[in-house]
Amino acid sequence: MRNSSYFNGLSNKTFLILLMLFSIASNAQELKIGSAKRIITPNPLISVSGGVGTPKMAIKKNGDLFVRAMVIVKENEKIAIVNIDNLGWPSALGDKSRKLIKDIPFENILIGATHTHSAPDAYAFPDETGQHGADLEYLNWCVIQIADAVNEALLKCEPAQLKIAVGNAEGKIAYNYYAPELYDPRCGVIQAIGTQGKNKGKPIVTLVNYAIHPEVIGNSQGILSPDLIGPLYDRIEEKTGGMAIFMNSAQGGMVTADTRLENGKEANDWEECKRIGNLLADEALRIVKNAPIQSNATIYCAYKKVTFPIDSEILKFVIKNSPLTKDLSDGDSISTTLNLLNIGTAQILTIPGEALPNIGYYLKRKMPTAHPFLFGLTNDAFGYILTKEDFNSFKRYKYVSRTSLGESTGEILTSELLDLINNNPKPEN
Numbered sequence: 001m002r003n004s005s006y007f008n009g010l011s012n013k014t015f016l017i018l019l020m021l022f023s024i025a026s027n028a029q030e031l032k033i034g035s036a037k038r039i040i041t042p043n044p045l046i047s048v049s050g051g052v053g054t055p056k057m058a059i060k061k062n063g064d065l066f067v068r069a070m071v072i073v074k075e076n077e078k079i080a081i082v083n084i085d086n087l088g089w090p091s092a093l094g095d096k097s098r099k100l101i102k103d104i105p106f107e108n109i110l111i112g113a114t115h116t117h118s119a120p121d122a123y124a125f126p127d128e129t130g131q132h133g134a135d136l137e138y139l140n141w142c143v144i145q146i147a148d149a150v151n152e153a154l155l156k157c158e159p160a161q162l163k164i165a166v167g168n169a170e171g172k173i174a175y176n177y178y179a180p181e182l183y184d185p186r187c188g189v190i191q192a193i194g195t196q197g198k199n200k201g202k203p204i205v206t207l208v209n210y211a212i213h214p215e216v217i218g219n220s221q222g223i224l225s226p227d228l229i230g231p232l233y234d235r236i237e238e239k240t241g242g243m244a245i246f247m248n249s250a251q252g253g254m255v256t257a258d259t260r261l262e263n264g265k266e267a268n269d270w271e272e273c274k275r276i277g278n279l280l281a282d283e284a285l286r287i288v289k290n291a292p293i294q295s296n297a298t299i300y301c302a303y304k305k306v307t308f309p310i311d312s313e314i315l316k317f318v319i320k321n322s323p324l325t326k327d328l329s330d331g332d333s334i335s336t337t338l339n340l341l342n343i344g345t346a347q348i349l350t351i352p353g354e355a356l357p358n359i360g361y362y363l364k365r366k367m368p369t370a371h372p373f374l375f376g377l378t379n380d381a382f383g384y385i386l387t388k389e390d391f392n393s394f395k396r397y398k399y400v401s402r403t404s405l406g407e408s409t410g411e412i413l414t415s416e417l418l419d420l421i422n423n424n425p426k427p428e429n
Helices: 002-008 012-029 091-099 136-155 229-240 270-289 313-321 357-366 395-402 409-422
Strands: 032-039 066-074 077-084 109-113 158-168 174-176 186-194 203-210 243-248 255-257 299-309 333-343 346-350 371-375
Touching: 032 136, 032 203, 032 243, 066 136, 066 243, 066 299, 077 136, 077 243, 077 299, 091 109, 091 136, 109 243, 158 270, 158 371, 186 270, 186 371, 203 229, 203 270, 203 371, 229 243, 229 270, 243 371, 299 409, 333 409, 346 409, 357 371, 357 409
Parallel strands: 077 109, 203 243, 346 371
Antiparallel strands: 032 066, 032 158, 066 077, 158 186, 174 255, 186 203, 299 333, 333 346
16 A cells, blocks of 8 residues: 555656666666677688698688677676687787777687688798798788677677577587597587567577587698588578577597598598588587576676796797787796686686697586586687696607697696686576
8 A cells, every 4th residue: 555655646757767767777687698790701812821830822712701709798797709710819819809899898808719720820820930921911800800790799789598508419520530539529509599679589699619620621722711610600590590609619639520431531621511510500409409598697707817837849939939929928938818607507618728628528527517618719729738647648649749838738727727616606507
């Protein structure tokens, strides 16, 4: 009776103002998600790089290269997840983009790479004389495209619900070149479903997290390509109507695309990219299809700065002589940012390189969720990351040890990530 008298005493104008303020406050509490992408295929084509060494001029392309951004907002928390079709993306370039993004905290902008081996050199890898073949003008243009995609995704944020699932991706997709069965078959999927307007009940964006080297084509054929990730994107977007984004996982040493043929040869062409990409896309959509809806999920982002010693003479030379990294290191160590994200029931850790599968399995086992995600090659890409027990212990690991920062990298990484897990809130149950 008292409430009724109160509202009866309000003027219509006052009541409408109160209703509007309540609506604004309610909307501020909603989970909102937006997405956007930019084509970054160079025109004319330029050289492509599969790692340290001289880039090879591309004479044709299979598919286009993209930057894709997913922005998640709730209350005062804003997070951007970005992926670029490239071998890796150093923080020197990522930080340039972050400075162009004004409305999302610097450390909340995660920039990862698909790890295609058929994209332009983003590290300005020096040759034995200290010279490089990277197109710095192209890279600076990509920096702007990343910022533009994130800013657009933020503007397009709309109320959304989540579907989150992790399950084994079945079929001939990946294997470990060093030991065929020692890889992680789990595929993690986060799908945002619109709740209002034209996107009500429809996927806005589907994120796929899986460990694989997209090197079906590689850099030796003179072809610029997103590799198998391009067909994966096309398939998901065709089937859902929303944008797709791929974040690689712990695919080091040497979890690669399963292109093996019965005759002992390999299929290294665009048709094989389509076969594997389409299969992984179909498996991701199958895995998430029956996941329960998570309404108004919470989000959380934490970060910490970490320093790694540089023991590798190869990486010391690269970091010292590349115009993109020479100012980031004192020659003996280099620093980067690690992130922990909670998105609904999912927990995500970032890895600044290519962690071997045993490190990935260990971290996932320690994460307090049934939905663990690892974003490899994110915020930086410092080569392979091994445990000290594996480092230089096997002839098979000679290459990955040479292209790792050093013996202590894996131990430092796991210790720092466990610290993030233990000293931050757990994801939803």
